[in-house]
Amino acid sequence: GLHKVCKYSLAKGQHDPENPHRHEVRDRTKQIKDDITDVIGNTPLVRINNITKKDVAKCEFLNPGGSVKDRIGRRMIVDAELEGRLQKGDILIEPTSGNTGIGLAMTAAVKGYRMIITLPEKMSQEKQDALKALGATVVRTPTEMQFDNVGSHVGVAIELNKKLERSHILDQYKNPANPLVHYDETAQEIYDQCGGKVDYVVVSAGTGGTLTGISRKLKELDPNIQIIGVDPDGSILAEPAELNASGIHSYKVEGIGYDFLPRVLDRQYTDKWVKVDDPEAFYYARRLIAEEGMFVGGSSGTAMAAAMKIIKELDIGEGKRVVVLLPDSIRNYMTKFISNDWMYENGFITEDECIKLNTSDL
Numbered sequence: 001g002l003h004k005v006c007k008y009s010l011a012k013g014q015h016d017p018e019n020p021h022r023h024e025v026r027d028r029t030k031q032i033k034d035d036i037t038d039v040i041g042n043t044p045l046v047r048i049n050n051i052t053k054k055d056v057a058k059c060e061f062l063n064p065g066g067s068v069k070d071r072i073g074r075r076m077i078v079d080a081e082l083e084g085r086l087q088k089g090d091i092l093i094e095p096t097s098g099n100t101g102i103g104l105a106m107t108a109a110v111k112g113y114r115m116i117i118t119l120p121e122k123m124s125q126e127k128q129d130a131l132k133a134l135g136a137t138v139v140r141t142p143t144e145m146q147f148d149n150v151g152s153h154v155g156v157a158i159e160l161n162k163k164l165e166r167s168h169i170l171d172q173y174k175n176p177a178n179p180l181v182h183y184d185e186t187a188q189e190i191y192d193q194c195g196g197k198v199d200y201v202v203v204s205a206g207t208g209g210t211l212t213g214i215s216r217k218l219k220e221l222d223p224n225i226q227i228i229g230v231d232p233d234g235s236i237l238a239e240p241a242e243l244n245a246s247g248i249h250s251y252k253v254e255g256i257g258y259d260f261l262p263r264v265l266d267r268q269y270t271d272k273w274v275k276v277d278d279p280e281a282f283y284y285a286r287r288l289i290a291e292e293g294m295f296v297g298g299s300s301g302t303a304m305a306a307a308m309k310i311i312k313e314l315d316i317g318e319g320k321r322v323v324v325l326l327p328d329s330i331r332n333y334m335t336k337f338i339s340n341d342w343m344y345e346n347g348f349i350t351e352d353e354c355i356k357l358n359t360s361d362l
């Protein structure tokens with residue numbers, strides 16, 4: 001499995017038939033990139049300076065499509081191509097909270113595949129517009145419908161796949177390329193950028209692909225690195241189960257948390273889970289913008305809130321380095337939490353706070 005050193009290179013189209021896990025080594029040296037998907041990954045690691053001095057941010061929001069999920073969008077397509085499963089003009093169908101869809105649609109646009117995205121209603125109009133601009137067809141599904149219901153984003157994708165010839169679901173919930181791209185790249189980048197000096201890594205979980213790949217690789221490189229998983233209040237991904245006592249309920253942060261355990265989520269290398277609610281998430285997302293100049297989305301606030309909690313709870317001292325992964329950018333939420341009015345309308349700030357924020361001091 002993952003722990004074997006892989007002598008085969010995906011870039012060269014080689015594959016160990018005994019191993020379900022196909023690794024990849026990419027050429028990152030070209031000054032002029034072949035196409036925009038070559039720009040995916042290699043994101044910068046940037047110090048947090050004002051909220052705390054202990055953290056460094058892995059800036060996944062700086063990926064060309066705006067999120068960490070660009071990585072799997074590209075990789076799942078490249079992997080399927082190498083397996084000979086795709087032909088130009090084929091239809092890719094994917095149930096997603098939006099960012100995987102954007103990553104897939106970006107790669108599909110460059111490579112000439114058609115794209116259908118099933119997207120729960122709760123996700124922002126900005127994501128739908130970005131998907132349509134990339135040429136994807138978007139089907140909206142009821143947010144509250146359980147994943148195993150035929151009307152859910154997962155259920156509708158399966159029905160469309162049955163109906164449409166030459167269609168494929170690459171399936172981020174099951175596809176080994178999802179955790180593997182983070183094992184091969186995201187985790188290695190973090191380790192190298194830190195020169196091996198990593199104490200804690202904080203990662204929020206949706207499919208759990210990012211957390212699974214990063215935790216496996218970093219534990220192999222240095223078992224002392226502590227992995228912190230982050231799960232929103234209302235989801236059931238955290239362990240132990242008592243942490244999820246508030247049960248499955250709706251929340252406004254997008255892209256993280258589920259009402260089922262995705263197959264790609266392997267929690268065995270996660271040392272500790274932290275739960276974060278909407279008010280904490282949006283508070284820290286707005287502080288990341290206001291105080292650090294980092295134009296991030298809500299799940300980045302979730303991760304930052306979790307980092308602040310563990311610094312306090314575990315009494316993490318000055319010499320320690322906490323890496324916080326910031327998954328997506330504010331582009332997805334320009335009509336949502338970045339707006340003071342939206343924050344007030346959704347009960348996250350008071351009317352007085354809203355008026356004050358909307359009024360210039362001068």
Ligand code: PMP
Binds near residue numbers: 068209256297
């Ligand atoms: N944050 C955002 C905004 C996302 O869209 C996603 C992907 N659903 C995640 C975090 C979590 O990534 P993963 O699916 O790898 O757990």
